[in-house]
Structure formats: structure tokens, C-alpha cells
Amino acid sequence: MSIIEFKNVTKRFGSVTILDGVDLAVEPGEKIVLIGPSGSGKSTLLRCINGLEKIQGGDLIVDGRSITEGGSNIRLIRQEAGMVFQQFNLFPQMTALENVAFGPRRVRGSSLAEARDQANELLARVGLAERASHYPSELSGGQQQRVAIARALAVRPKVMLFDEPTSALDPELRHEVLQVMQSLAEEGMTMIVVTHEIGFARQVGTRLIFMENGHISVDGNPQEMLANTDNPRLRDFLRHVVP
């Protein structure tokens, strides 16, 4: 059974249509890389999955629950779909450890000791064990983003959503974040990644989706799509992003 299913999803901001009847099924374990020109709707598509954007038409099922049903439904979906943001969005008044322990404490109701142990474990996993007591302002962008990944993982989601996770980083810091994402992929996590990192799509992605004007225009195997595509606009797009 699909873990995420878009059924003819429409999203509008006022009179502007951002997603225009999108159909998409995501199977457990897939690593989907979403690419497309700016304004094509890829970030919006991601943000619809955990309900940060409301959809205006169609239906969107995440882990067996419809995003259109209100109440606690949306919170349960969010606990299964972790989100990593372009701007990290770490809580500035909390240390790295407190940021990671926050979800388990306040969402899952774990004890303080339990949440701290788990947070330490996760920080070690993203290579930041010795930075646990640092505040976000004392960390580099790459370190902040790795803490943000650990924070999302702490709630034990089934899917991870990445919204341009490396776009705000200097080139030399991207690598450390991509590496964490790659090892997460190797552990079998279902991932949807909006990115311009074509190398990541080729190496880690199991499926590449090219979006244009609120539509999915190409959907296929990354290696094949990147090697020879017959879609002229995708070819044009790749020429601009691949250095």
C-alpha cells in the first residue's frame, strides 16, 4: 500500500493555481527527488503532505489518513512525516540536544531522561555528539541542518520530507548534510527531497520527478532520466542546474 497518495490534488493561492490536479503515489522505501524550475510547485507539493498548506481540491492520503479530515488527524500525519526546512528553523532558545529532545517530550510524551538519551543517540548519528549543548547560533549552517534532521527523526516518522535542505548552505557545508541524508536513505527511510543537487538524485534517488507549472511532467528512474531525456524542457532545465 502506498504511504502517500495524491489524488487529483489542487492547490491555489488566491487565483493562482500552484498544483493543478496532481496524482502521485509514493511507496514505502522510495527515495523521490523532486526537481523543477522555481514556481513549479515542488515545495508546495511537499508542504501539502504534512498539511502546512491546505489543498483546495482532490484528496491526499498519508499513512492511511486523509489530510482533508481535520482535528487531531493532521497532527498524527505530521508525526509520521518529518520535515526539514531550507532555513533549518531550529528553536533558537534551545540547545541542539533540547531541540532534538523537544519532539519526543512534547509530542510523544517521553520522559526527560528517555528523550535526552534518544537525542544524544540521534546527535551522534548525525555526527554532532560533541555539539549537544551548543545553541543554534553557535553552530554552522551545516551543523544546524544536521540537528534539524535529528530533530525530525526524533519523533520517529515513517517518511522524511526535505525542502531544499542544502540551498541555504555554502558549497563546502552541503556535503555533510547530503552525507547524513544518504545514510538515512541507506537505512531504508522513505524520503521525498526537493533539491537542485542532481548528484544526490543520481546516487541516492530511486525515482526522479520533474515538475512544471503545477504538473508532474516527467516521472522515472533518475539514471535514465539524467542520461538521456526526450523531454526538451527537462533537458533545458538540467543544462542550467548541472554545472
Place this chain on the structure above:
Amino acid sequence: MQFDWSVILEALPQLLKGAQLTLTIAVIGLGIGFLIGCVAGLMRAYGNSIISLVAFAYIELIRGTPIIVQVMFIYFALPLVADIRIDPVTAAITSITINSGAYTAEIVRGALLSIHPGLREAGLSLGLPAWKVLTYVTGPLAFRRMIPALGNQFIISLKDTSVFIVIGVGELTRQGQEVMATNFRAVEIWSAVAILYFIMTTVLASVLRGIEKRMRIL
């Protein structure tokens, strides 16, 4: 003329009694006013158009009229229009409450809107209900940013209690006026009254500064 310290010494018990009442009115009024301000500020920042409009109407009505008119209305007009009779001190506390609440609402709204929306989204994305995000993430951050403006507002409201002289509340200014009426020592009495206000506002400001320093946030 000669400054006669004994005049102040003599008047001090009565002035301190007034200062005590001033402080009582200010602390209760500001305390409840802060809660009202938080609610109205939240309504303005996050409410739908109707909820926001209700808060907006309250804020504009209060900010658009002088506090002296507000207290006159509560004390003299309310008994006539709604048959609500309250004693002067209650009227004074009510005025400070609704008055400071309106100004505080705008401080709260401004602080909440100044918090990067991504932090709220990050909290919501973990699966937290909105009230928990407010309590643990955006609220504390916003509160720290409110403190300088709140300090201003608290000081203004504390001094605003002096207008309650018009409804006969025995606060500090009123007590000064009464002492003056018996001994005609304007220089000594008004100096003493001014210093007592100054001490109260300074203490209030330093308490807030202390809170600001204690909160280790951005």
C-alpha cells in the same frame, strides 16, 4: 524660600499610604491588563477576520480616547446607562486594566508577528498542537521581545493612575494635593510626590530588566 525637610517627614505617612494605593491599582490593573492584552494580541495576530475585528475595535476604541474620559465614563456614566455602580478604586483598577490591555495587545501582536514563521511551522511539523507551539516555542521568544515595550507601557500606566484624582481615589497625587491644601508647602510636597513616583517606576523598570537578562534567548 527655604526647603523644609520636616514638612516632608510630617506628610510622609499620608504620602506613603497614597503610594501604596497607586501601586495596588497599577499592579492589579497591569496584571489583568497584560492577560487581556495577550488574548487581544493573539486574536489580532492569529484570529480569523471576525475575531481579529473584535480585538481591533477594542484596541482602537481605547487608544482613541483619553484615559481620563474612560474613567469618568466608568465611574459617572455607567451607573446611568447600565445601572452599574462601583466604588472609585474598582473604577480606577478597571480603567487601568482595559487601558493598558489595549496598548499591550499591540505590543503582543507586534512581538508575535516578529517571530520567524518558520519556527511555528517547525513546531507544527513535529505534530504539536498550535497551543503547544505557542507555549514552548513562539511564546517565549515573543515575550522576550516584548519586554522593552512592556516596560514603557507599565511605567506609563503607573503614572496614569494620577488621573484618578478626578474620581476621588486616594492615590499618591490625591494625597499630595490634600496635604498641600492644609500646609501650602508646594515645593516640598510635590518634590516628595515626584520622588515617590520616580522610585516606583525605577523599581518596575529594573524588575523587567532583570527578567530580560535572565531569559537567554536570541
